[in-house]
Amino acid sequence: MEPSLVELKSRLAEISDLARAEAILHWDMEVWMPPSGTSARAMQMATLESILHEKRIDERIGELLDELLPYAASLSADSDDACLVRTVRRDWERARRVPTELAAEHMQTAAGAYEAWVKAREESRFETFRPWLERMLDLRLRYVECFAPYDDPYDVLLEDFEPGTSTSEVREIFGALEPELASLANAHATDDEDEFMRGPFPIPAQDALSRELIERFGVTWDSFRLDTVVHPFETTFGLGDVRLTTRYSENDLLSLFTAMHECGHGLYERGVSPTLDRTPLCTGASAALHESQSRLWENVIGRSLPFWRWFYPRLQETFPGPLGGVSLERFHRAVNRARRSLIRVDADETTYGLHIILRFELEQELVSGRLAVKDLPEAWNARIEELIGLSVPSDQVGVLQDTHWSTGGFGYFPTYLIGSVLSVQIWETLRGAIPEVDDQIERGDFVEIHGWLREHIYALGRKFTPAETVERVVGGPVDPQPYLSYLREKLETLATT
């Protein structure tokens, strides 16, 4: 191997090890850490981040990339090494705009802000979180300034999650979605809830079913864990070490959808080609591609009729009390019906998009300075009223419901909706390749689906840009129309059965 490539890969491996160590500290913080551990953990994470950032921006990486130009040019553009050199150059040029002190301060503040958010949410008291959110926003604005000049400050934030996608492109996609989603919600959304969906569903049984489900999807316990947290997420410590998290409530079955969602993220990470291990390509192509997989398994598969034809008998047998007298059709309608809801993660597929659009708009206002943090709850509540038609009784089920802002994750929310849009585009492509897919799902057989996704998406990791990856998989750009047709068809079918 080229000596410069050997040295570059050794540096990248070290960076990957440190990034994963940081992820382990973060996972432990959210899953197990006792409350008084926060301040020590915040400093540990800041120290790690500071070392990691220094390594990421090392001048030597730039020199090695320069030395590798002729070699990279001699390779096929699709080869692992050509993709590596290309991607590392982009990452390196971007990272070196950011001072190490800012990266470390972000990490340290985020640990405190996360703790404050957990407390504020419990208390339903925005004021507990406000000063921390102000600090996190300020840190993000300082980060944005590292990339001046820019067209739109929000572009800078989006770029970390969705490289190459501009705010105006997202606005355009969401602009096409919003009126259609609103009109579908107006036509179909109800306020009432099916009584049988409130359980009780004993938690140990939900846990067992969650595990059973995701095992069928492809999870193996030699390489995965599933643990309980306040705000579920997925994180990866190695190709053989994927951590899913979930949460349980006796009064709903959301945990099944959460497990399928996080499982989708986990299968993506687990399926990256081992040749990319310990490089920055060993992860998903972008947040939206990642969400396309979580939402594909959670919704496109996990709320489909074939799926419940397979799994509903197991569910009914597990929870005969609430579900014994409920037909498959009623249950399938219950997990798909459009409902006005205050909580994003409880939302059906139609109103979900409206929740995302709300956050996307508020984030842009915060980042542009048009909205002050102190006025955020009021703005939130007004917008929920407009978009969803509900009044918000408390900040707990309003502005405090999501964890993302506590860790400074402005720019992430839009990727959920782009991911949903992509999930349907990808599904239609997969359906073309595996015409008997419904029969397979109805038998609880996900082997071919998982294999197709692994081959066409997961194995690529982050070799290509999100746009290139989407183009390779679905043969075109992000397109909201298939998603809208999917929703329309689903809601119309439900209304007539």
Place this chain on the structure above:
Amino acid sequence: MEPSLVELKSRLAEISDLARAEAILHWDMEVWMPPSGTSARAMQMATLESILHEKRIDERIGELLDELLPYAASLSADSDDACLVRTVRRDWERARRVPTELAAEHMQTAAGAYEAWVKAREESRFETFRPWLERMLDLRLRYVECFAPYDDPYDVLLEDFEPGTSTSEVREIFGALEPELASLANAHATDDEDEFMRGPFPIPAQDALSRELIERFGVTWDSFRLDTVVHPFETTFGLGDVRLTTRYSENDLLSLFTAMHECGHGLYERGVSPTLDRTPLCTGASAALHESQSRLWENVIGRSLPFWRWFYPRLQETFPGPLGGVSLERFHRAVNRARRSLIRVDADETTYGLHIILRFELEQELVSGRLAVKDLPEAWNARIEELIGLSVPSDQVGVLQDTHWSTGGFGYFPTYLIGSVLSVQIWETLRGAIPEVDDQIERGDFVEIHGWLREHIYALGRKFTPAETVERVVGGPVDPQPYLSYLREKLETLATT
């Protein structure tokens, strides 16, 4: 503050953060990591160790220590800063003897060796572990050579756990103990076991009792966790984040003693003065001092008659099946009687010492090259026969029972027995200061005991050498006689009641 001291403390804080991050990775590896995570984790730990070691041996630390000589000389020798400068100089001079590559290779190999040990123990197959143990021993011998010339290669290993204590001093202490322990075992040890000690004791109830007990000792769940592992240990991630681990079997009550043991370690770490946080003084003075605390809570308190006067009714009420008809006196005798046992962690206080002496001897033979790893099982079995009078039916309950060698921890075992010896010396001092201590224990009141230990031992952290710490607490050196008297009196009392 002196500018050199500010810089030194900032470097030490970074080192402390990284060491704790490494501890988090290690804890996760033993408590939660799925099996396929090992190879990635080994590399992450090696990368962290390599960065940590480079920071520990940085020339700049030596310069700062030189600059601080006049300042340190102006301070009281007992002050935090004087102790810091003294201890950091010793640590730094020692660490820089060791090449970073060796430190990283040790860390990486240990992760694989630990996994191999777990597997070998399950299979009861020494051959699975042998090549790994050979590698770990070889790494330790390379480490020892970094400190040449030395009087005894074992001194080098001991120094990491018991700074300032030589192998010959340990030999002398153990030489005084061995004939007395053997004679006590000969006079009192039986082979039979009380049937009621075999349970069944349902595990959830053992867990609840373990938690109840250690809460009484001083554990608060805002700062502690208790989790389950193969080989219990304690580790600390911050003054407010102490992790205890334990294990359960339905067929014995060892978990209660394990919980008290690890709790002793945890209270020590939790009790270090906050002024020492993020410095290398923020931990126990040595492994033996640490073991003096684990064994004090586990044995001196946890196997005493006053303790069981308080706690036996709770135990009886929890496990009425096996214990309903068993008197306090019979139970107290059962948890204290000398028994010939193959397993160190199951051993009573008398034969425990013989188990340690065996390991101390075998370790010296391995390190001096007088014994080859391949001949270890045979040597183990022969020595158990001599010392304990039992023949070893399988390596699982023989040479494979302990985890220590898998991570290269040669030199640790002797600290258990020195710790036991110290625990009684410390207890007698405490008893002099709190004459009503038995009454307090009988009421389940450990506040004053914990307070005294915290003030006289825990708060000091690692400010003083082990010998200085022992001198400060008990007013003299390590002395095996009080421990022998304690055992003799206990066994004679049990024999006559």
